[in-house]
Amino acid sequence: MSLLRKPCGTLGLNIPWVKSPDTAEYSEIPLNVSENAESGTIVGVLRQHLPFLKSGDDLRYQIYNLGTVADSTRHSIISSQSANESDFIFQIDPITSTITVLDSSSLDRENLCPFASGTEKECSLNYGVAVSRSDKTATPLTPEQSWIKVKILINDVNDCAPRFNNDSSDICKVIDLPEDTAVGTKVPLPDAIDLDGSQNGQLIYHLNCENEQTNHPFALHQTRKLGISREESPETSQIRLQLRYPLDYEGQKSYNCTLGVCDNGTPMHCSTMPLCISVHDVNDNAPVFQNENTSFVLSEDTPVGTRVTKLNATDADSGAFGSIRFALVGDLPDSMSSQRHFRLDPNTGEIFLTSPLQGGTKFNFWVEARDRGEPESRMSRSTISIYVIDVNNHAPKISVLPASSKIRYGSRQTVKSVLSKVSKVSCNFAGVKAIKDCDNADKVASLIQVFEDNIAPSNIAFIQVTDADVGENAQIDCQLHVRPEIAFGESIKLVPGHQISSSKIVYKLVLETMLDCEIHSRDRYTSICNSGWIIPVKIECRDFGTPVKKSYHNIFIEIIDNNEFSPVFEKEVYRAEIKESASLGSNVVQISVTDEDSVVQGVSPNKRINFKYLSSQQVQQKLRFELDSKEDLPFAVDSLSGRIYVSDKLDAENKTEYNFKVSF
Template sequence: MAGRRLHYQKRILLCFILVSVWEASSGQIHYLIPEEMEKGSFIGDLAKDLALNIKELPSSEVQIISRGMNQYFDLDLRNGHLFVNEVIDREQICHQMEKCLLNVEILVKDKMKFFTIEVEITDINDNSPSFPVDDLEFKIAENTGPGARFLLPEAEDPDLGTNSLQSYHLSKNKHFSLDVQMGVDGVKYAELVLETLLDREEQKMYHLILTAADKGDPIRSGTVQIRIAVTDVNDNAPVFSKSLYEASVMENIPKGSQVLTLNATDVDEGINSKIKYLFRKSSDKTSKIFHLDSSTGQISVIGNLDFEDSKLYEMEVQAQDGAGLSTRVKVVIRILDANDNAPEITITPLFSKVLESSPPGSVIALININDRDDERNGEVICSIPATLPFLLRKTFDNYYSLETDQGLDREKVSEYNITITVTDQGTPSLSATAYFPLEILDENDNPPIFQTTDLTFQIAENNQRGDLILTLKANDPDFEENGRIMYSIIDTNIGDALLSSHLSINSETGAVYALSSFDYEEFREIKFQVKAQDGGSPALSSNVSVTLLILDQNDNAPQILYPSNPTDGSTGVELAPHSSEPAYLVTKVVAVDADSGQNAWLSYQLLKATEPGLFSIGLHTGEIRTARFFLDKDALKQSLVVLVKDNGQPPLSASVMVTVVLADSIPDILTDLSSVSATADPESDLTFYLVVAVAFVSCLFFTFLLVLLAIRLHRWRTSQLCDSQSVNFNGVPVSQFVGIDGVRAFLHSYCHNGSLTTCSRKSQILFPIGSCTSTLAPQQTSDKSGPLLSLEDSSTAKELQNSEQVSFILYS
C-alpha cells in the first residue's frame, strides 16, 4: 500500500487541487477526493463552506460523527479545514460500487446546528489485474476440431472504469486464438479457441501466456501461464442445468451444512462424462467459509457465517470432464440474519491425559450442544479460546469433537483447563460455559542442554588431590526420569596418561575433581569433553567442551647457567684490565627460571662485594660492569656475590660468587696473584698481619746487616786486611703449588736484578738477601782503604762489586 501511495503521489496532489465542492439546496455539502490520500491531506474549507466563524470554532463544541467504524476525517479547529485522518482504500470500503460515498455529520452544539457532509471517494489505478491461479493446464485431444473453445480463468481488478480490467491478450502462436466475450453480468471473460488441428506426434505440449490489462495511468497488467497437453482423444464439454445458481442461508448455519448442489451433465461416456467441480473464481475469504464437493457439486459451509460481516458471496464454479473440457457457472449465496437462545453443554471425555507427542487431529472429547429453542433460535456457536492448541470439529448434528490442532509441549504448558463456550443467536444472546481439564504427559523430547558449548576454567598448579575444580550444570526441561541428568567425562589421552587418571566427575552433581597435582611446567592446559545424558528411553545427550587452564605458581627458583658452579670447589676467575673505564663489561650472569609470566621475571643485584661501589650489575640483564676507574688501593682480587631473584610471590632466589681479578692478561694474573694476600675476604685481618710480619722481618734483617757491617769494620781495622770474604745466603725452599681461595696457580721463582732501592709495592719479599735500603755507591766504595766486606769467594765478591746489584728471591 505504501508503494502505491508513492507511485500516485503526484496524481493525488493534482486531484487534491481539483476537489469539487458544492452545497445542495438541502444544505448538504459534497466533497470529491481520490482514494489513497495521505494522512493530513486537505479536503475542504469546512468553515467557509458552512459559513462558520473561525474565531468561534475553538470555543464552540464541534463534534464530527462519522458513519462507520473508522474515523477517516478530522476537523482542524484552528482554520476550519477538513482533512484526511486515515488513508482511505476505496476497494476495501465500497468494493465494486460505482459511487463510493462516506457521510460525515458535523454537530455545532452552541448553535444547535447539524450539518451533513458527503465525501465521495474516486478510484485511482492502484490495483493490477490478477488471476486466481499462477498457471493453468488443459488436456486437448489431437482429434479436437478447429473452433473448440476452452474457458480461461477470469482476471480480477477491484478498480473501476478504465482502471479496471479492459482487455485480454494471448501470446502469439499458430494453433490458438483468444475470444473475449461479455457475460450476462457484464464481466468480460476470455475463451481459448482452437484454430487448427493438433498433432500429438508433432508436439505434445504448448506453453502460452494470457495477459490481462487495464487502461489506467499507468497501465497495469497480470499474467497466467497456460500449459496445453495434447492427448489422443477428446469429446464434449459439460453443461450446467442453470446459467446462474442462487441460494439463501442463515448466518448461524452449522458447519458442514449444505448450501446448494450444482448439476452439470456431459453427453460423453466413460471417463469423458465424469465431471469434476472446482472453484474457479473465489476470494480467500470465500474459500475458507464454503466447501465444494468435487464429485457431487455440493457446496457446504466450513466456516462461520456472519451477516454483519458479509451479506453476499459471489463465486464461479467450473465443471470439467475427464478429457479436460470445462464450462463455468456463477453462484450467488445470500446470508440471512438470525439469532439464538441459551444452549446446554454435555462433555463426554475420552482422555483425561494425553502424551505431548499426540499428533494434530487427536480426538480428546466429544461435546454435545443442545438448545431448547426451535428453528433459528436453536442454532448455536461452539468455540474454545483461540490461544489453545485445540480445535472443535463438528461431526454430526449438534456434536463436536475436541481435537488437538497442533503439537503439544509439556515443558511450556503441563496442563490445560479448556473453556468451552457456546453462544446462541437469540435476542438477547445467551451463552453457556463448560470446563474440561486435560493433563499433558511428558515424553523424552528434550536433550540436556548446557548454557554454552565451550567453557574455560582455571586452576593453580600444585593443587591438592581431590580438590574441586569446577561444577558443570546442564538443564533438561523434561519430567522425572526424562529430566534426570548423568554426567561423564569422555576419556582421552593427556600426554602418556589417560584423562581419567587426572580428573573425575560426580555423575549426579557434575562436580569435577582433580585426581592428581598439576604441574604447569608439565602441561599448561587440559581439554576434555563432558557428556550430559538424561534417563529417558531412548536417552538423549549433549556434550560441552571444557578447557582447563593450569595457572603457574612460583615453585621454581632461578637456575644460574653462568658462571656455573664448579665441582672442585673453585669459583672461576674473570679478568678486568687495570685501564678499564666505567661501564666496562666484565662478565654476565646468565640465569633461567622454569616458571612463566612474572614468576619468571628475573632481577639481579650485588649482594656482597670486596670493594663496594667498584662494580655494578644490570637489574634485568645480569651484566657486571665497572662503576668507576680502578685505584691503586683496590684489591687485585675482587669477590662478588650476585643474587638472582624472580618476581613471584613469595620470590625465590639463587646466588653465585664471581671472582674478578684486576689484570690485563693471564701472565699478569699469576704475577699479581703472587702479591695478593692469601685471602680476599675484606672482613679478614690476615692482610694486616702479613704486612706487620713483613715489616718486622725487614727491620730484623736491617738490624742484622748493621751488626754484620760493624763486625766487618771492626775486623778490618784490626787486621787491616783487604781480603774479600764471601757471605752465603741460603734461599728458602719454595713450594711448587699454592692454592689461594680455591684458585689454583703454579708458583714460579723469579730472580730480579736491580739496584738497592725501595721495593715495589706490588712485590712481597719473603726472604731478602740484600737490604731494601740504598747501599753505598761504587765510587764511595773505591775510596775506602780496604774492602767493606770480607767474602769467602773472591769471584762472588767481585761479581757483587761489578754489578752493584743484589739478588732477591720472590714468590709469584
Template sequence: RRERALLWGVLVAAWEAAWGQLRYSVAEEMPKGSFVGDVAKDLGLDLPALRDRGVQLMQEGEGQYFALNMNTGHLFVNERIDREEICGRKSDCVLKLEILLQGQMKIYKVAVQVTDINDNTPAFQLSEFVLKTSETASKGSRYLLPSAQDPDIEQNTVQTYALSDNKHFYLDVQTGPDGSKFTELVLAKALDREEAAFHELVLRASDGGEPARTGTARIRVAVLDANDNAPVFSQAEYTVRVPEDVPVGSRLLTVNATDADDGINSEITYTFRKITSKASQLFNLDPKTGELIIRSNLNYEENESYELEIQAQDGAGLSTRGKILVCIDDTNDNVPEITVSSSVTDIAEGEPAGTVVALLRVRDRDSGENGEVSVSLPEGLPFRLEKSFEDYYRVVTSRELDREEVSEYNVTVRAADGGSPALWSSAVLALRVLDVNDNAPVFAEARYSARLPENNAAGALVLRVRAADADWGQNARVRDISNSARQLFSLDSRTGEVTVRGPLDYEERKYYEATVEAKDGGGLSAHAKVHIDILDLNDNVPTL
C-alpha cells in the first residue's frame, strides 16, 4: 500500500496541461488489468455521475490498450503494450486517449507515458560471419564489425561490447555523433597464414538493464594474401529528398566507392550494414551497382526520414562504412476525416441560440498546408460552428428554431484541406425540430353571420364555423369548440356545425348573438362572434 501511495503521488505530480488534463505513466508489458490511474478522482467526478452520463473512451490507432472501469473510475491496462512495437526507438512514447462525457459534451484528454523495460536481448543480424584479412596486415589494422540491434532505449539498449580472449586481436568500441556505438577489430599481433589460416572469435554485446542481457556472434577470421587498400566512398554521407508518392521501383540515388587495389581486391560489394526491419521492407541496395531502389510505398505520416548505414567491402574483405539519409516530403494524400463524437437528432423549437446539437472531430494526417483544415456549414441555415478544443468543433444554433417554418434540417459539414488541389470530405447531420404549443387556434372568420326563418325545425343547420392550428400533433388538434348560447343552439365540436335546438319565433326575438371558443390540445384558445338574424314568416292571423 505504501508503494502504491508513493506511485500515486508521483503520478499526480506528473499531471501537465501541455497536451491534456491528465498524464499517467505505465511500464510496457504490464499484465492485463494493471492499474494506470484513478480518472474519476483526478477529474473530480463522482462515480454515479460517471456511470449515468454516458462515458466513451476513445483511443488513437488500432490498439485498444486501455479500458475504463465504470464502477471504480479506474483506468487499467486492457491488452499487451509493447513499447518497441508502438513507438520504435522514440525516447518519448506517449499514448493519447480522450474521455468523452456524452451527457455534458465534454472532452478530457489523457496522456499515458509508456516506459521501457529491458525485454529485448541484443542481437546481431548474422549469428556467424567471416572476416577476411591479409597475412601482411600490419599491427593496428582495423576491421569494421557488425553492430548489435536492441529495440530497447537508453540504458536498456546496447551499452558494451566484448571480445573472447585471443592473442591476435582486441576490440575498439567507438561512439558516433548520434550516440550509436560501433566496433572495430584491431590487429594486435602479426598474422601468419602458414601458422593458422583461420581464427575463431566470439563477439558479445550487452545492454545496461538489470539484469543485463547479452547477445553473441561468431567471427571467423580468414587469413589471405595482401590487400592493403580499403574501399573509400565518394561521400561520407548521402542525402536524398523524395515525395512520399514516388513510384515503387524508382532509383533514388547511387552510392559509389573506389578501391586502389587490383583484381579481386578492388571488386566492391555494397550492403546495408545497419538497417531496421521497416526500412529493409522499403529500400533495396544493389550489391553491384550501389543503386538505392524503392521496394514498397513510402508514407510520410509513418516516418519522415530513414537513416541507412551502408558498407562497401572489397573482394579480400576490407570494408568501409557510409550513411544514406532519405528525407520524405509530404504530399496531399489524406482526405480530412470528420468524426461525429456526439450529436442529437431532435431539438425543440424555441431553444435559445447557442444550443449544442453536435460535437465533431476534424483532422488531416498530412502536414503543413496539406494538413490545415477549414470547416464550414452551408449559408442560410440557422447553425454555426464553434471551435472547442484543438481539432474539435461544436455545431450550435445561431437563433431560435421555428418548426412551423422548417420542421427538419439536413446539415452538411464540409472539411477541406489547404492542399493544391484541395481534398475534402463531408458529413450530414439529420436534425428534427420538435413542436411546442406556441400557436393558438385561429378561426377562419372573426365574425360569422347567418339568417334563419322562424318556426324552423329542431336540428336545422344554421352555419358552420372552422378553426385551425399551425402546431403539430396534439398541439395542432382543436379539441373543443363551445358556444355561449347553449340553450337555443348546439355546436358540434368536431365539425363546427351550429344547429338550432328547437323552433324560434321572430315575434319573440329578431336576432341572436353568441361567442364560440376553440381550444387546442395544449390549452391555447381562440374566440369568434356569431350573429343570427331571424326571418319573419306570415304565421299570425290579424286580430280586431
C-alpha cells in the first residue's frame, strides 16, 4: 500500500486492497491519532485492550488495511515486513502488538477522507489484525481470537487555511453595479473552502474597504455557518455582497475592498481576496443651474453682438448623461420678446444681444439646461430678468398741431371756434429770418396761420413734445423765445397743458392779445396784413438727463386778414359827359371800388393751400361789374375792370341824359 502526501486540498490516494478472512464476528478495538502525528507516535497497544492477549508471549501479529469507513469492503495487508515500509502510514510490532505511526507525511485527514473535508463527518481507517502462535504445539486460537478489528480515528488538526474558488487570491474580483441598483440586492461572491473538519472548517467572512471608504454601502450576507464541500455545485453560494445603502456614481465611482475569510480553529487561518467594485453611471441627475434666478441690467446703448451673460450649469452624471445643451424656452407674461433681442448659444450658454434695446423695457424669460441622456433626458429651468436702463441718447421731439379751441364771449355766451392751419415751411419763410437758423435736423420750421380779431386769449396751436428716453431722461421742460423787436411778440405765450405720459407733454401756444389788421395798419401807416404779418418765435425743449439733450423748433405765426369789410365805390354818384359823335368803345367813366380787407374773401384759411394778399386794385379785379337798368342803354361795362364805354350810337336829339346803376 502507498498513501502519497499532497498539499492541503489536493487529493492523492493509491491503496491496493485485499479481501479480509471470512469470519462471523470479530472483536473491535477503537484507537485514535491526530493527523500529521510524528513518525513513531504510538497509536495503541492491542494487548492492553484484549485480556487473552496479555498472557500470550508466543503470539505474533500481522495487520491488514480494510480501508476507510466509506469503503470497508476492501482491504490490503500491511506488515512490518513489507518491502515498502516508508509508504505505509502505520506499522504493528509483531511481538508487542504496538501500533505506531510509520509515515507522518501520509497521515493527512484531508487526503485520507476527502468526503469528510470541511464537514463534521468522521474520518477513520479500518484495519484487521491477524493473531497467530509461534509455538505450533500450543493450544490453537479460536477464530474470534485470531482476527481482531482495529478502527483508527484520524483527529482533525487545523492545518489548512481557507481558500477561494478562484485561480489566484491576487486577482481582483470585478463586480459591476449600476448606480440605481436597488437597496437589498445580493451579488454572489466566490466561495471559500476549508478542508479541515468540524470546528476547524467553520468559516467566518468579513469585508474591509479602503480607509476613506469606511462608510461603504455594502454588507456581507452569509447563508451558512460551515464551509461547503467540494462535491457541492459551484453555483451554490454561501456568501453574497448585499447593498445596504443607495449607490451614487457622482459621489463614489468605485470601491476597493477586501473579502476576508477565517476558520474557527486554533491557531486561526485566514485568506483574502480583493474586490474591485465599479459603479456605473445612470442618468439620475438633472442639470443644475449655478443660479436659479439671474437678474442684471443692460444699458440701452449696448452694442448689438455683445455677450450679455453666460449661463453656468452642471450635471453630476458623466458622458452624454452629463453633457448639457441650453435653450431659450419662453417669455413670462410681463416680458418683451426675448427671442427678438437675444440669442443663446446652446453649447456654451452664452447669451448675445441681437437687436437694439429700448430704455425702460424689461425681459423676463425661461432658459433650459437639458442633458443628452437617451432614451429620456433630464432638464431644469432658470429665469433670466433683464432691465434695460435708459441712456439719455434722445433729444425731445417737437411737433406743432393745429388748435380748435372753443371760447365763450359776450352776454349770449356764444361759442366761437378759433381755427388755425399748421404747415411745414423752410427756415426762411417769406424772407422772415428765424430766431435760430435751422436748429432742428430736418431744416424745417412750422407755419401757423390764424385769422385776425380772435377773442383773446386764444389757443392758436398745440405743441406736442415727446422723448424716446425714460425716467428723468424723458422729463421735458420747454421755453418760448421771441425777439424783442418783433411786433406783438409779447402777445404769444407758451402754456403747459396736459401731461399725457411720463415722456409726452402737450403745451398750448396762446395768443393773449386781439389783433386787428386794419387798426394796426393805420397805426403803422402801412397795411401789415397786406404785406404778410408774421411773428417768428422759437420753442426750446430740454430733458433732465445727463448730459442734457435739447431741441429747437422755429415757428412762424402768420396773421390773416379776416373778411370783415364789404367793397365800396369810391363815389356814390359818378357823372360823365360824352359827345354824341363818340365812336363805339369810347370811354365814358371808370368805376373804382375799395375794400379795407386785403385777402381773397369767401374762402376760409383752413380750406385752401395758400393765402394770397391783394391790393385794392387787385381786389377790384376780382369783382364782376354789371349795369342795372330797365331801359336799353347805349353803354356797357367791362365786368372785370369796371370801365363804362359806348356800346351803341348816341343821338342827342333823341335823348341827352341817362341814369343807371352799376352793381357788383
